[in-house]
Structures are given as structure tokens and as C-alpha cells.
Amino acid sequence: MNTIIDALKAHAHNKPEQFAFVGENAQGETVQLTYQQLAAEVFAVAAYLTSLNAKVVALRAENSISWILIDLAAMVANLVIVPIPTFFSYTQVQHSLAESGADLLIGDWSEQASVECLGHLAGLRVYRSVGVMPASVLADTCKITFTSGSTGHPKGVCLSQQHLSNVAQSLAEAVMGLAEKHLVLLPLSTLLENITGVYVPILLGASVHVYPGRKLGLLGSSQFNAAAFAQQLADIQPQSLVLTPALLLALIKLVQGNSQLAQSLKFVAVGGARVSAQLISAAHDLGIPAYEGYGLSECGSVVCLNTPKAFKAGSCGKALSHSQLRIAEDGELLVKGNSALGYLNAPFIEEWLATGDLAAIDEQGFVHLLGRKKNLLVTAFGRNISPEWIESEAQALLPGVPLFITGDGQEQLCAVSQHISNIDAKLSELNSKLPDYARISQVLQLETLHAIPNWFTANGKIRRDQLEQSVSELLSQNLSNVSFHRQMVTRIDLPKS
Structure with a gap:
């Protein structure tokens, strides 16, 4: 059972006129999709994908509603989808394609030589990859997310629809009632925003604003235009965001100059790296409801999270309902309950997943990150x-x-x-x-x-x-x-x- 698609169909029936996604498509056109329209387009795209007889779809494109349609349609069509970050180097892209055995490429693939253009789908170009070698994708895989890792060769993590549904459902329960309008900031090709900016809002029946990074002041993986970011915050007035610590710092600076920018915010999740208690406190002092979380691709993204109901600055929150946590003798954080199927060609066989992160769990159940074990x-x-x-x-x-x-x-x-x-x-x-x-x-x-x-x-x-x-x-x-x-x-x- 896929609770995400089930929720989409239910909202299309029960509140067909509510906007699901607002923003731009891949061609830069303004788009507003109600839940009824979203469901219709997703199933139409899924039918076309099925007709192409592909096995693994690689999606490489800037954030857009088109990206979301392809992602959800692949889920409906039971195809394996491989989101490729646009900031990956040419070598990383080639490695990801070879490792996953992607036979259908959607989006920006102008650098690929051995492809056959099949036309457009949801405003994105579709290519058949010629001469691709099939990969040993683990059974039940629906998404392969490539982690950037600490080396130049990203690892492909295999996730099932059940894994993604479990995380999204657990997050939806944790943040229910906090926000009804989300603004996507991080690349949708990162698993965190894919889940928090697409799957969780669908479960909650919320509305999401989606624009390419350049319109929001985000270029590549590390360039930032504060003025563009501030303008979009003022225009859209989102209630929820997902930020990295660097983006939280940027938001703090903006709100120090214009307190109005924080007024609409109800919940701001912060992850991707350890966040100091001082930074979270500084955000709260300015009216920014920032809450640190923690997760990793090998666990389907988010594992624990602070919320207004259970919050402790300096921690990354308590375990979400789908996960169990414990600390190994050497201080490493171990997770059980929603581990991925494994890496490509390397299934996970241990009951408890070793995260590689040093941590402590206090008496109230809050998790405190202490750094990477290898560092x-x-x-x-x-x-x-x-x-x-x-x-x-x-x-x-x-x-x-x-x-x-x-x-x-x-x-x-x-x-x-x-x-x-x-x-x-x-x-x-x-x-x-x-x-x-x-x-x-x-x-x-x-x-x-x-x-x-x-x-x-x-x-x-x-x-x-x-x-x-x-x-x-x-x-x-x-x-x-x-x-x-x-x-x-x-x-x-x-x-x-």
C-alpha cells in the first residue's frame, strides 16, 4: 500500500478545488494545480511512462512542478526513479547513470552522447539511453538516491515505496496542524526536500510553492542571493521551510533587517549538519520557529526531529515514530525500523544500521549529535x-x-x-x-x-x-x-x- 498515492486520490475526491502545487513548470510558465488536476496529470504521465517500457528513469532538472509530476508518476507506474542533482559534476553524473543502469533519461541531458530523444513529457525532454548496461537493482526498489558523500563517487541508496511512505507518514504526524503552505527551497533531487516538500504535504493535504532555485536566490549547491530570497519570502509568505544551517544563518540576517519576513512562518526545519544551540536560540529570539532534525538517506531521510511540542535546543529532537535508536559502546548512533534496502549491489543485512555519527541520548529521549565517528x-x-x-x-x-x-x-x-x-x-x-x-x-x-x-x-x-x-x-x-x-x-x- 502506498499511502502517498492513496492520499493524493483521496484529496482529489474530497477537496478537488484546493491547490496542491503552485509555481512554475520546467518551461518557466506559471502553474497552479488543484488536487484534482494533480491526480489527473500524475496518472496520465504514469500511463505514458509505462508505455515506454523503461525500467529505471533518471531525472535531472531544476525544481519545478514538472519535476514533481515525473516523480509521482514513476511511483504510480512502479518504475525505479533516480533523481540526479543538477550540481553533480559530469563525472558524478556518469557514475550515477552507470551504477543505476538508467535506460530512460528525463530533463537536462544535453551532455549525453548516446541518447535518442523521444519528445517531451510534462514539459521535460525524454531520452532513451542507448547501449546502457542493466544494473542489479535491489528488489522492491522504487527510488535510488545518490548521496554526495565525502568522496567524488556518490553511493546509490535503494529505497522502497514502503520506506518512503513510512518516513512521510511519521513526519506528517509530527508536524500535523503546524503549517498549510510550504515553500520548497532545497533541490527536490535531495531526498530531504523530496519527502518534506512533496510527500508530506500530499499526506496533509497542504499547498506547496515550487520555483527554480535561481528565482529564490539559490544557484548551484552553495551560491546565494539574499535579496532574491527576501523578495520571495515577502511575496509568498510561506508557513514552513526546510533549511540547511547556512540558509538559517542567511534567514536570521534577513529577519534582523526586516522582521516582517518571519511573521508568516510557523515551522522551520533545519538539517544537513549539526546546528549549535546558540543559532537555534538566535532564530527563536527573532521569531523564526527553527527546529533541528537529523536523518540520513540510508534511513529514508529524517530519523528524529524537534517540534514545538517536544523541543530542546542543542539536540536534533526525539526519534520519529517509525524509528528506534540506541548508542553503541563506542558512542555511535544506531538506528532500527526503517533502514533502506541497501546500496546498489549491496543489501543491508544488519538489524541495526550504523550511522557513522557519534551521539548521546538524554533521559528525555532527545538525541545530541557529537560529530562524525571517522572525523x-x-x-x-x-x-x-x-x-x-x-x-x-x-x-x-x-x-x-x-x-x-x-x-x-x-x-x-x-x-x-x-x-x-x-x-x-x-x-x-x-x-x-x-x-x-x-x-x-x-x-x-x-x-x-x-x-x-x-x-x-x-x-x-x-x-x-x-x-x-x-x-x-x-x-x-x-x-x-x-x-x-x-x-x-x-x-x-x-x-x-
């Missing part, structure tokens, strides 16, 4: 420190400033940061709030961190082993200013507190 620093004094913990605390004092913590095997911790003035004062303030073993002793400042070769993956994630090696070499020179890959690195020693 744990062990100082020369034997203290275990999660760099993400310190980095997230620095967000509140240095919003939007790239900063990374190093010190594995060292007596002191060092911060590597983009160059800004008065960073010594800001980090000294941060140190005053940290235990002595987690305080930063030195800072290395560069003009452009992302220009350093080998420090970042193709997805923009930090390579901590490379960073540690470089920092160790720079500190060994014991100079205040060092030339490093054509950049000047300024070293600052912080006062001991």
Missing part, C-alpha cells in the same frame, strides 16, 4: 574531540565564515579559517565557552580556502586527512606568515584562558 580527533593528551562540535559552536560567532578544526595527535587545536578581521577576539570568546581541552590555540587564515588543491572533494566537502597534513607542515615552519599554494597564510596565536 574524531585524538589529541596528544588522549582526549577525543569532534571537530564538528567546535565548528558548529563557531557558527553563532562567525556566521558564514568557513572554519575547520585540526589537531589530531597534537597537543593543541588549530583553526583554519577564511581571512576576516578580529577573528582572534571572536575565537577567544568561543574558547571561554568551551572546556579547556577543546579550546583553540592557533589560527591559520587564508584568503580562499577552497582554492587549496586536495583540501576539498568534488562536492565541496573537506578532506580532513589532507587538511591535517597541510596544517602540520605549516605549523612546523613556525612563521607568522607563510606562502602556501600562492596564498599568504597568517598565523595567530590565541591567548591562553
Whole structure:
């Protein structure tokens, strides 16, 4: 049973005139679909997809109502769909196609050579992939979501319709009654927004506004136009959003300049990385109802979430009804209840899924993230420190400033940061709030961190082993200013507190 499609059909019958999705289609035209119209279009697209005799559909396009129609239609047609992020590199796209064995490509595939154009569907181009090798997709898979991961080769996570329905239903129960108008901000190709911006609203019978990222001020995976974002917030007046910590920081800055932008908001979920308690408190002080959550693709996205009924700043909330959590002896968070089928060609066989995240669960059941297990620093004094913990605390004092913590095997911790003035004062303030073993002793400042070769993956994630090696070499020179890959690195020693 697919509760998402069942809900769509029920709303089409019970409240046919209510708007389901409002926004733009793939051709930039303004579209308003009622639930009755949405259901009719979804089933029509599903019938056409079925007639093409495809097995695996790869969808690569900007956010639009067209994207949503293809996604829901593939579910109705019982086809495997593979959403491909538009910010994936050419190499990542080719890897995803080869791994999934996609034989039908929909959307922007202008770079593909071996394809046959079949026309258009829901305003998006449709191509038959020529000479594709079939992949060993796990049984019952309906969606393959490729995680960007920490390397250049994303992993394909296989999810069933039951997995997606379980997560969406659990989320719908948690946020029921909080909001009736959602604005999609994150790419729909990311599983989080796919579920929260499409499936959960359908279950709740809510309305969703969908526009391409450029109209909302979002370009690629990391560029942002604050003025465009503010204009859309003012025009649409959404009641709910899903944000990354970086977007929450941007929203805080906007609301500081114009408090009206927060007035319509009823629920703002924040995920994708650890969020400091100070940042959540700063949002609440401005009237932004921000609530941190946590999830991973291997569990079908969201696992736990703060809500107005159960909230603790500094935590990522309590487990949703579909999941069970426990902490392993080494501090790793384990999840049971809605694990994915597995990776492509590698089914999950363990009852409890190891998340790779260090965490603690308090007496009230709130989950507190402590960082990635593989990133744990062990100082020369034997203290275990999660760099993400310190980095997230620095967000509140240095919003939007790239900063990374190093010190594995060292007596002191060092911060590597983009160059800004008065960073010594800001980090000294941060140190005053940290235990002595987690305080930063030195800072290395560069003009452009992302220009350093080998420090970042193709997805923009930090390579901590490379960073540690470089920092160790720079500190060994014991100079205040060092030339490093054509950049000047300024070293600052912080006062001991």
C-alpha cells in the first residue's frame, strides 16, 4: 500500500478545488494545480511512462512542478526513479547513470552522447539511453538516491515505496496542524526536500510553492542571493521551510533587517549538519520557529526531529515514530525500523544500521549529535574531540565564515579559517565557552580556502586527512606568515584562558 498515492486520490475526491502545487513548470510558465488536476496529470504521465517500457528513469532538472509530476508518476507506474542533482559534476553524473543502469533519461541531458530523444513529457525532454548496461537493482526498489558523500563517487541508496511512505507518514504526524503552505527551497533531487516538500504535504493535504532555485536566490549547491530570497519570502509568505544551517544563518540576517519576513512562518526545519544551540536560540529570539532534525538517506531521510511540542535546543529532537535508536559502546548512533534496502549491489543485512555519527541520548529521549565517528580527533593528551562540535559552536560567532578544526595527535587545536578581521577576539570568546581541552590555540587564515588543491572533494566537502597534513607542515615552519599554494597564510596565536 502506498499511502502517498492513496492520499493524493483521496484529496482529489474530497477537496478537488484546493491547490496542491503552485509555481512554475520546467518551461518557466506559471502553474497552479488543484488536487484534482494533480491526480489527473500524475496518472496520465504514469500511463505514458509505462508505455515506454523503461525500467529505471533518471531525472535531472531544476525544481519545478514538472519535476514533481515525473516523480509521482514513476511511483504510480512502479518504475525505479533516480533523481540526479543538477550540481553533480559530469563525472558524478556518469557514475550515477552507470551504477543505476538508467535506460530512460528525463530533463537536462544535453551532455549525453548516446541518447535518442523521444519528445517531451510534462514539459521535460525524454531520452532513451542507448547501449546502457542493466544494473542489479535491489528488489522492491522504487527510488535510488545518490548521496554526495565525502568522496567524488556518490553511493546509490535503494529505497522502497514502503520506506518512503513510512518516513512521510511519521513526519506528517509530527508536524500535523503546524503549517498549510510550504515553500520548497532545497533541490527536490535531495531526498530531504523530496519527502518534506512533496510527500508530506500530499499526506496533509497542504499547498506547496515550487520555483527554480535561481528565482529564490539559490544557484548551484552553495551560491546565494539574499535579496532574491527576501523578495520571495515577502511575496509568498510561506508557513514552513526546510533549511540547511547556512540558509538559517542567511534567514536570521534577513529577519534582523526586516522582521516582517518571519511573521508568516510557523515551522522551520533545519538539517544537513549539526546546528549549535546558540543559532537555534538566535532564530527563536527573532521569531523564526527553527527546529533541528537529523536523518540520513540510508534511513529514508529524517530519523528524529524537534517540534514545538517536544523541543530542546542543542539536540536534533526525539526519534520519529517509525524509528528506534540506541548508542553503541563506542558512542555511535544506531538506528532500527526503517533502514533502506541497501546500496546498489549491496543489501543491508544488519538489524541495526550504523550511522557513522557519534551521539548521546538524554533521559528525555532527545538525541545530541557529537560529530562524525571517522572525523574524531585524538589529541596528544588522549582526549577525543569532534571537530564538528567546535565548528558548529563557531557558527553563532562567525556566521558564514568557513572554519575547520585540526589537531589530531597534537597537543593543541588549530583553526583554519577564511581571512576576516578580529577573528582572534571572536575565537577567544568561543574558547571561554568551551572546556579547556577543546579550546583553540592557533589560527591559520587564508584568503580562499577552497582554492587549496586536495583540501576539498568534488562536492565541496573537506578532506580532513589532507587538511591535517597541510596544517602540520605549516605549523612546523613556525612563521607568522607563510606562502602556501600562492596564498599568504597568517598565523595567530590565541591567548591562553
